[in-house]
Amino acid sequence: MTQSNFIYKVISKELHQKDSLLYLLLNKSPHFIGITEPPAPKFIMVNEAGWKMFEMESEQEILSITTPDLFRNPPSDEVINEWRQQAKGKGSFEQVIEMKTRSGKIFWGFQRIDGFNYKDHYLQLISVVDISDMKKIEDNASREKEKFETLFENSTIGIVVVNRQGEIVLMNNFAEIQFGYNKNELIGNKIEKLIPLEFASRHTAHREKFVNEMQNRPMGIGMDLFAARKDGTKFPVEISLSHYTTDQNAFVVAFVNDISVRKKNEESILRQQQILQKYSDEVRSLNQDLEKRVEERTLELKSTLDELEQSQKELSESLEKEKELSDLKSRFVSMASHEFRTPLSTILSSASLIEKYPETDQQEKRVRHIHRIKDNVKNLNDILEDFLSLGKLEEGLIKPKHDPVNIPELIDGVIHDMNEVKKERQKITFTTDSVGELMSDKHLLKNILINLLSNAIKFSKENDAIEIAARMEGDLFILSIKDHGIGMSNEDQQHLFDRFFRGKNAINIKGTGLGLHIVSKYVQLLSGKINCHSELNRGTEFIISLPINSNQ
Numbered sequence: 001m002t003q004s005n006f007i008y009k010v011i012s013k014e015l016h017q018k019d020s021l022l023y024l025l026l027n028k029s030p031h032f033i034g035i036t037e038p039p040a041p042k043f044i045m046v047n048e049a050g051w052k053m054f055e056m057e058s059e060q061e062i063l064s065i066t067t068p069d070l071f072r073n074p075p076s077d078e079v080i081n082e083w084r085q086q087a088k089g090k091g092s093f094e095q096v097i098e099m100k101t102r103s104g105k106i107f108w109g110f111q112r113i114d115g116f117n118y119k120d121h122y123l124q125l126i127s128v129v130d131i132s133d134m135k136k137i138e139d140n141a142s143r144e145k146e147k148f149e150t151l152f153e154n155s156t157i158g159i160v161v162v163n164r165q166g167e168i169v170l171m172n173n174f175a176e177i178q179f180g181y182n183k184n185e186l187i188g189n190k191i192e193k194l195i196p197l198e199f200a201s202r203h204t205a206h207r208e209k210f211v212n213e214m215q216n217r218p219m220g221i222g223m224d225l226f227a228a229r230k231d232g233t234k235f236p237v238e239i240s241l242s243h244y245t246t247d248q249n250a251f252v253v254a255f256v257n258d259i260s261v262r263k264k265n266e267e268s269i270l271r272q273q274q275i276l277q278k279y280s281d282e283v284r285s286l287n288q289d290l291e292k293r294v295e296e297r298t299l300e301l302k303s304t305l306d307e308l309e310q311s312q313k314e315l316s317e318s319l320e321k322e323k324e325l326s327d328l329k330s331r332f333v334s335m336a337s338h339e340f341r342t343p344l345s346t347i348l349s350s351a352s353l354i355e356k357y358p359e360t361d362q363q364e365k366r367v368r369h370i371h372r373i374k375d376n377v378k379n380l381n382d383i384l385e386d387f388l389s390l391g392k393l394e395e396g397l398i399k400p401k402h403d404p405v406n407i408p409e410l411i412d413g414v415i416h417d418m419n420e421v422k423k424e425r426q427k428i429t430f431t432t433d434s435v436g437e438l439m440s441d442k443h444l445l446k447n448i449l450i451n452l453l454s455n456a457i458k459f460s461k462e463n464d465a466i467e468i469a470a471r472m473e474g475d476l477f478i479l480s481i482k483d484h485g486i487g488m489s490n491e492d493q494q495h496l497f498d499r500f501f502r503g504k505n506a507i508n509i510k511g512t513g514l515g516l517h518i519v520s521k522y523v524q525l526l527s528g529k530i531n532c533h534s535e536l537n538r539g540t541e542f543i544i545s546l547p548i549n550s551n552q
Contacts, residue, residue, distance in 0.1 A: 032109075032128035034062075037121060038084050041066040041077070044123075053130065055101040067126070072098040072106050087113035087124060096131065108135040137370055158256035162191045163249050166207050178258055180230035191254075196228045211250065214243040227256065236263045276312050280305060400441040400525045407435045407470055407477075410442065414449045415468070418457065425462045428453070433471040440477075440546060444522045451515045452481045452542050459540070460485035477546045484539035496532055 032050035034043040043063050051062040054070060068074035075083075087093035092114045099109040110129040115122065158175035162168055168186045176183055179194055186193065191207065192200040218240050226234045238257040243250065283305050291298045357366050408430075415428050422428065449468075456466045460483045467482045488496070497520040523530045528546035 029127075031130075032126075034126045036067065036124050036126060038088075038124055039081065041068070041080070043067065043126075050128070053101070053128065054099075055103050055105070061102075070099055070128075072100045083113060084124060088115045088122070091115065096135070099128065107132045137373065158258070160191070160194070160254045160256060162207075162252045162254065164211050164251075166190050166192070166204070166211075168193075169251065175256060178229075178256060179227065185230075194227055196226050196234050199226065210241065210252065214250065214252070216240075216242045227258075235260050273312060276309075280309075398444075398525065400444055402439045402441060404437045405440050405442045405445060407438050408432055410446060411449065411468060411470065414446060414453065418450070418453050421454075422457045422466075423460070423462050426457060426460060426464055426466060428466045428468065430468045430470075432469070435470045435472060435477070438477050438546070438548065440526060444526060448519050448522050448544065449479075449481070451519050455515065456481055456483035456485065456540070459483065464539075472548070475548050477548055479544045479546070480541055482539065482541040487536045487538050487540050488534045489536055493532060493534060497530075 029047060030049050032046070032053045034046040034050055036043055042065070046059055046062050048059070051057075051059050054062060056062045068076075068080060083093050083095075092112060094110070094112045096108060096110055098106055099111075100106050108131050110131045112127045114125045114127075116125060117123070153173050155172055155174055158178045159170075159172045160168060160175050161170035168189055168191055171183050171186060179186075192203055195203050218238075225237050225239060227237045228234055236259050238259050240255040242253040242255070244253070245251070283301055287298055287301045287305075290301075354366050354370070411430055411432075415430060418428065453466065453468070460466060464484045467480075469478075469480045469482075471478050497516050520530055523544055523546075526546055528544055531543045531545075532540065533543070534540035
């Protein structure tokens, strides 16, 4: 009888004693547990959960193969021996590695090797836990983090993050260019290092006051603000402040905009206005002196004056447009910082809490936090999609493609997808009057329907019905989406399709204020029209009219 057969018979005997530790270890565990006797490459025992994990028919089947056969990329004997030596030297060895079942299914496994002495024999216990779902969540979170870091690092505005103590903890590439520093030269330094010396002492008091009473706001309204570069030069800036809090600290986010060019333009305009005023006065004086003698010369001078005044008016209009653009940019920064802060804080909190539930019986708590991470990642993704869609629309990159679209099939598919996100007792109905195919852009139509249906779900209560109807009227295709939710006031309806607009009764509901603006642009691209009928607390109906002929 070989040594392995002897150990197997001894272990088998204890395995059937229900009060033995070995019985409880192998048969009560839901995960893979196997026993080897180094340096033999095969298992001498594997529990039922173990051979079923690898889709084996029996324990004997898994005992007939070598341990490397369980891995997607079987390691060499040298690597296997190295794992065993580490387990023997340190008491255990752990790793995350890809494994495969008998049918070739690949999954991520957490493998642990523990050495122990049994009946004067050195054995090793190998356990495997399937962590594929956790690995997938980890990979998704990593990808979303990369998206956020890309947005942060490639932003065309300087972003500096400071902790409660006023120390710089993070800054993007654009801020490095603005201030002339490498970020490693600034991390850990006080923010006052980026402020001219004559203002630094006063800024410390202002900073401490803001930390004690944090709120999102522009900084220094009505004042001229300046920042200092590494070489000591000053430059005018416009700053917006935001904040967020974690379990460890509170942080302030400063969005820094270099307005040197604007200031030069304003100074240039002021000088031109002063020159124009001076010319105007001179022309008026000359006009008075010469009016009595040369009427014709007077008319010519008046014409010149009119042209100068027109030029002044055009310059003023240009300045007003630039101010409007600056206001729009500030609104975007404020909204983006607010919409990203909440889901990012939730993701960070849930990710930290998951680490606190390592036990098997805590799966329910882990799943609850995993769902929170998924929901907030989806929210971030929706916000990014809105920003990308708006950018493509503004740059004219979206061109409709007119192909045959099966309308009932398209709407049924969207309803099926939205049933996954609607509230528990909400019901979505669809009626149609002999509507078949339509020559249009299927992608744009789908995005329009998803956006309007998402709003109907979001602004409706649990038991509310949402009604979709499609029909033909002459040369027009008519699509309506109607809910019985919170509705909107007549005043809000005047700005319904404006960028970043949110209704007064929707402030506490998630959203960027871009969805309906994007929908209206999509409808225009399809040569159609969109109308809205709404009443507070009675619901809202959107009606879209599209030409049946794609050339209309």
